[in-house]
Amino acid sequence: MESAITVEGLRKSFGSREVLHGIDFQVQAGSVFGVIGPNGAGKTTTMRCLLDIIRPSAGTLRVLGQDPRHGGPGLRRRIGYLPGELTLEARVTGRRLLDHYEAVSGPVSPGRIDELAERLNLDLDRHTRKLSKGNKQKLGLIQAFMHEPELLVLDEPTSGLDPLVQQEFLAMVQEARDRGQTVFLSSHVLSEVQQAADEVAILRDGRIVTVATVDALRESAVRHLRFTASGITADDAGALLGRVPGVGGVEVLTAGDGVELTAVLEGSIGPLVQALSRLELTDLVLEEPDLEESVLRLYGNNGNGRRGNGSRRREPQEEGSSHA
Numbered sequence: 567m568e569s570a571i572t573v574e575g576l577r578k579s580f581g582s583r584e585v586l587h588g589i590d591f592q593v594q595a596g597s598v599f600g601v602i603g604p605n606g607a608g609k610t611t612t613m614r615c616l617l618d619i620i621r622p623s624a625g626t627l628r629v630l631g632q633d634p635r636h637g638g639p640g641l642r643r644r645i646g647y648l649p650g651e652l653t654l655e656a657r658v659t660g661r662r663l664l665d666h667y668e669a670v671s672g673p674v675s676p677g678r679i680d681e682l683a684e685r686l687n688l689d690l691d692r693h694t695r696k697l698s699k700g701n702k703q704k705l706g707l708i709q710a711f712m713h714e715p716e717l718l719v720l721d722e723p724t725s726g727l728d729p730l731v732q733q734e735f736l737a738m739v740q741e742a743r744d745r746g747q748t749v750f751l752s753s754h755v756l757s758e759v760q761q762a763a764d765e766v767a768i769l770r771d772g773r774i775v776t777v778a779t780v781d782a783l784r785e786s787a788v789r790h791l792r793f794t795a796s797g798i799t800a801d802d803a804g805a806l807l808g809r810v811p812g813v814g815g816v817e818v819l820t821a822g823d824g825v826e827l828t829a830v831l832e833g834s835i836g837p838l839v840q841a842l843s844r845l846e847l848t849d850l851v852l853e854e855p856d857l858e859e860s861v862l863r864l865y866g867n868n869g870n871g872r873r874g875n876g877s878r879r880r881e882p883q884e885e886g887s888s889h890a
């Protein structure tokens with residue numbers, strides 16, 4: 567598949583301080599690609615290089631088949647950009663401001679602006695200076711989406727939005743993808759990238775820790791499990807669970823008539839279900855895969871991409887007896 571963005575060996579220094587240390591990734595055309603990372607990881611700097619707002623210190627960039635340095639206004643019109651820090655201090659209404667952006671970004675279908683404003687619940691007749699942070703963000707989203715650009719570059723797009731509007735935004739991203747547009751977005755919240763993106767790059771301290779599909783992240787994710795069972799001792803339940811492949815961190819919370827255990831499952835669920843079928847369960851909770859935890863493990867303690875302490879497995883005897 568054709569790539570909408572190609573980044574090779576991207577480095578950026580501010581003065582003597584290098585903040586991007588050689589980044590490589592590709593965004594396939596028509597896909598949603600999320601970059602996540604903690605504050606200061608380099609997400610905004612990467613986006614600003616892609617838009618030629620700042621110039622890389624080294625590396626090769628291709629955006630919609632062109633070097634952003636030479637793409638000029640023609641390339642710019644093919645991109646919808648939501649900056650991370652949106653400053654809207656003009657004494658004009660939202661509608662006037664969007665008219666101005668339309669003159670710059672190219673034609674917008676009739677009714678499109680009102681449709682987006684309605685979806686995001688934004689009053690376009692209010693002065694932009696008087697808008698709250700969330701409403702300014704909505705205006706920024708409308709100007710990025712309104713001309714249906716081939717590529718959307720969205721820096722922390724849900725910042726300041728309430729949950730209902732966040733859901734509407736995610737629907738807009740899916741629709742853009744369905745129309746064949748490419749979406750490149752950043753966030754420091756994994757859950758929203760996870761909902762929206764096909765692929766995720768994890769950035770930390772100016773380096774890519776990993777690039778993975780959301781499905782792959784989900785498969786490698788850990789799940790937390792809790793159950794209560796009757797007619798079995800804590801030792802036996804602990805020993806049984808301890809023998810199941812992929813199960814670790816077994817803790818026995820209570821022991822009375824029955825037992826309550828918590829554990830962590832990594833990998834396939836099949837062997838666990840088989841083991842549990844031998845118990846008289848009175849309650850069972852298997853949580854959604856915790857991608858946040860997997861990503862933190864991928865960060866590792868030093869962000870070098872090695873897996874952290876995924877195997878917290880102890881001997882069954884120890885598990886069963888030490889907490890009972």
Ligand SMILES: Nc1ncnc2c1ncn2[C@@H]1O[C@H](COP(=O)(O)OP(=O)(O)OP(=O)(O)O)[C@@H](O)[C@H]1O
Nearest residue numbers: 580585603604605606607608609610611612650754
């Ligand atoms: N114009 C600049 N001059 C000097 N340093 C800068 C400049 N812009 C960014 N930096 C530094 O580059 C590093 C990466 O910043 P960047 O804004 O790209 O991170 P980020 O991942 O977008 O973080 P956040 O989630 O906080 O927005 C930070 O250490 C930041 O202080």
